[in-house]
Amino acid sequence: MSEAKIVSQWMVISISRDIIPDKAISALNFSDESLDSVFANGDLSTFLSELYNETNLLLTESGETSVSGEDFRRYLAERRFEEGLLKSCDFAEQFTKYAVEAIPANALVKTYKPINPEYFFSNPVFGRTLKYLVVWDNLCSSAAD
Numbered sequence: 001m002s003e004a005k006i007v008s009q010w011m012v013i014s015i016s017r018d019i020i021p022d023k024a025i026s027a028l029n030f031s032d033e034s035l036d037s038v039f040a041n042g043d044l045s046t047f048l049s050e051l052y053n054e055t056n057l058l059l060t061e062s063g064e065t066s067v068s069g070e071d072f073r074r075y076l077a078e079r080r081f082e083e084g085l086l087k088s089c090d091f092a093e094q095f096t097k098y099a100v101e102a103i104p105a106n107a108l109v110k111t112y113k114p115i116n117p118e119y120f121f122s123n124p125v126f127g128r129t130l131k132y133l134v135v136w137d138n139l140c141s142s143a144a145d
Contacts, residue, residue, distance in 0.1 A: 004141070019142065020051070020139065020142075021050055021051065021053070021054065021123075023050040023053070024047055024050035024051040027043060027046045027047040027050055028047065028135070029031075029043075030043045030044065030047075030128050030131045030132065031043055031128065032124035032125050032127065032128045033119045033124055033127045033128060033131070034121065034122045034123060034124045034127040035088055035089065035092055035120070035126070035130060036118070036121045036122050036129045037127070038085065039085065041128070043131070044081065044084070044131045044134060044135075045077070045078075045081055046053075047135060048077040048081050048084075048134075048138065049073075049074070049077040050078050051077070051138060051139075051142065052073050052076045052077045052080065053073055053077070054073070058072070069137065079139055080134075081134075084133075084137065084138070085134075085135030087133070087134065087137070088127075088130040088131075088133070088134065091119075091130060091133070092120040092121050092130070095120045095126075096115070096117055096119070096120050096121075098116060099115040099119070099120075100114070100115060102115075103116075
């Protein structure tokens, strides 16, 4: 058994022998996609679905066990996607705040152009970077459990 996660009143224990399933690894070549598209391409969702697409034992607080089904695995992947999307929005807001408040160096004052407040939400390369941060968070979470 390789991992355990607390999900509300359930503990999820993975039965998988692999820390990272091969199908999840093969989904890691993400496309450039802006955050304001809500990662509609689906490559992040595919990765999370493959990462959490394994048989799990569910342990309740009362000690009852059951085996996770397809619905629960889909729920877990969707929940982790939503959490990642919220964290990504927080990152974009932080980057925007710091960029808007930045004071240019004296040598750049004449050529300085204020950043568009939507830049980090609409930049596809930044969005791709955020996808990898979501992946990193999920992999660390899986490995730590």
